[in-house]
Amino acid sequence: MVNVLKAPAGVKLALMGNEAIARGLVEAGASVVTGYPGTPSSEVIMTLHEFGAGSEVYVEWAVNERVAFEVAYGASIGGARAAVTMKAPGASVALDPIVSSAYGGVEGGLMVLVADDPGPHTTQTEQDNRWLGFLAKLPLVSPSSPQEAKDLTVSSFDLSERIKLPVILRTTTRVNHSIGEVRLGPIRPPKKASLFKKDIPRFVRAGMLWNLERHKWLNKQLAAVEEVFERVSTVPNTVEGSSELCIVTEGSAYNYVAEAVSELGADVRVVKLTLLYPIPKKFLSKALDRCDKVLVVEELDPYLELVVKSLLAELDARVTVYGKSTGHLPLEGELNRKSVHNAVLTTLLASKVAVSTQSHSVAHQDVRIAPRPPPMCPGCPHRNMYIALLMGIARAGYRRDEVPVFGDIGCYALGVQPPLEAIWTEHSMGASISMAMGLKVAGYDKPVVAVIGDSTFYHAGVQSLVEAVHKQVDVLVVIADNSVVAMTGHQSTPAWSELESGRRSRPVPIESIIRAIGVDYVEVVDPYDIDSSIATFETLLKKPGVKVVISRHPCALMEARLRGVYRRYRVVSDRCVGCLACIRVTGCPAMFFDGSKVKIVEEDCLGCGLCARFCPYKAIEVVKLG
């Protein structure tokens, strides 16, 4: 396998956007890279770990995005080149220090990767972080392909150092998770901390006059960004064509535009922006000169549409602008080849006929295909935890529909799928505990439960637990501890003693945190021991105060990978009556109904034995493997 971090300049490789960004960080000489895992951003740091960025570079996951940003910012004010990676909601977690950083500014280049998710594919909202530019007053650039993602990573550092501000590299899933051909560039040695010069008015935000002065400084810097960007960026803003029919676009949306224009053989001017904040007014005014109609093609909010309209108004140009607000493109979801093709056709080319977005019909309409939402994996300890919790609720004398289970973000949110349908909410990192508390203090008279994963607890659950303990709220908190950040691809947590980079680390056990906070009851259970888990939940649900159950068993996939599978289960056909109790209780994806009996897919079973525990006919038996 080619080492993408060490391959020489000039080589052309097939790289995923995030691998290209990882390479870009090495080319730029970043010496501190940190972040919190989140789809679609995780593979940047994973690639640096996999191929070994080198001992000169600090590459580690942080406890959350806010801490990650502050670590990177601390490095950059000391002259180091630093980067931080996060998914869209992570930018909100880090927003406080991000906004303040615009006032202090940087010395070494600082790049903030924020990966948005139009679709959405794996994110709770379709948050459009292009607004971050306006909000935080920081330069924001957007690539359209893996090649541009790599090149812009390098250029972000050059821009950041010259303009002395952090630069946001804002991507979308179709860039981060798209493979494309990428030509590599030369590698610069890591730029480490040189000197942190004490400068109180610059770095201390406690003086209001200093803050006012720094705000003036910031606005002066922003006014210079366009010119500096044009000088240093290897991915420029571009104009192709000179037609009076114009398109303004950026990022992944550009790809659909490029193909639509070429396939339609249309004479259209295409203006592609890379610098999205501050708005490159000089460039854009010239690029839009003598446009008669403008179609704005972008994903998520009508951000560029507002920008273009306001600029055209400033220029006193009477131009019709089409886009999301005219209904020619959707306000939600991703764009695609056909939606953009049709928008070009019906606006600029004034065609009444759009291409059909329907597929042609299939003869046998009688075949119904059941949906396949992602379930919890076979052997997943979260499944056992939920079953024990729901049974514990029943044994404690409550109905399932009167004890709300507040969920949180991670694999265990998949417990929302049938047959368990265990959680009532999934909101934002750490919200399970505080939202459960909110319901309780509002006077809810039945027990409330919060379920939160180990990594999510470290990330944002600790403060919520402090709040619940301090206010003496009756709440049962279940920490579903599978020893890893599982959903995003098995990253380390603060409980690890050795990290992906090889660094030795000091574990920060969940128990120590909980005991220090001072909860009323703490129990540690192994969810694979389902009966004692049920008993624990039953007992604690009846007690007052803050009760914490650490439900601890390693992620089954990780365990199978590390230790192999040493037993599986099989259905004894003679004994199976096809009652489906096993599937109805567990919803395990390794099991299926063949019309009369249940079958277990041999290679998928990881040997948890939960199905055997709930088979009333003892028709499922263990098979020990060598």
Added chain:
Amino acid sequence: MVKTVNIAIASVGGQGGLTLSRVLAVAAVLDGLSVRTGETLGMAQRYGSVVSYVRIGARVFSPTFSESEGDYLLGLELLETARALRLLKPSGLVIVSDTIRPPVTASLNREVYDKNKLVDYIRSYAETLVVPAQKLATEVGNPRAANMVLLGVFHRHQDLITDTSMRKAISEVVPPKWLESSLRAFELGLSFIEKR
């Protein structure tokens, strides 16, 4: 000028659809072609419906394609292949493994799928090659190499990527431990002729 070829890969998360798209992308770049893929990644996809898009040509921009634009649909599972048919042109080619993995939602409702009925359904849409990929992969001692069997069958039915690049791409993408069996699975796919 090379015409852009659109390939959709339908699978159940964890079956190796991602490896398949990666091999195709690497092979295309080795041949000096332009490539874009569109993927959904992460543990969150395991045992869920997954479609990967691969587009290869002289100059490709879009990472995905729309309904009825696919030239090939490679399916690692029959239900997911049937679900993804809308992506294929009527003149396109389906290459599908004869594997069925009923989703939990179906079993909960006692729904059962008939393999022949599913295959007929897929055939009614486009020309279809049904491959006993799982069986062939098991023959080479690597049941997870059904994706490489399909790749072999696909390779015989395309003239975009050279033999050398395809094999080199497999050896770059597949971990050393599984390489030999993967290459053998690829060979079995290459020499596969459907008996009907």
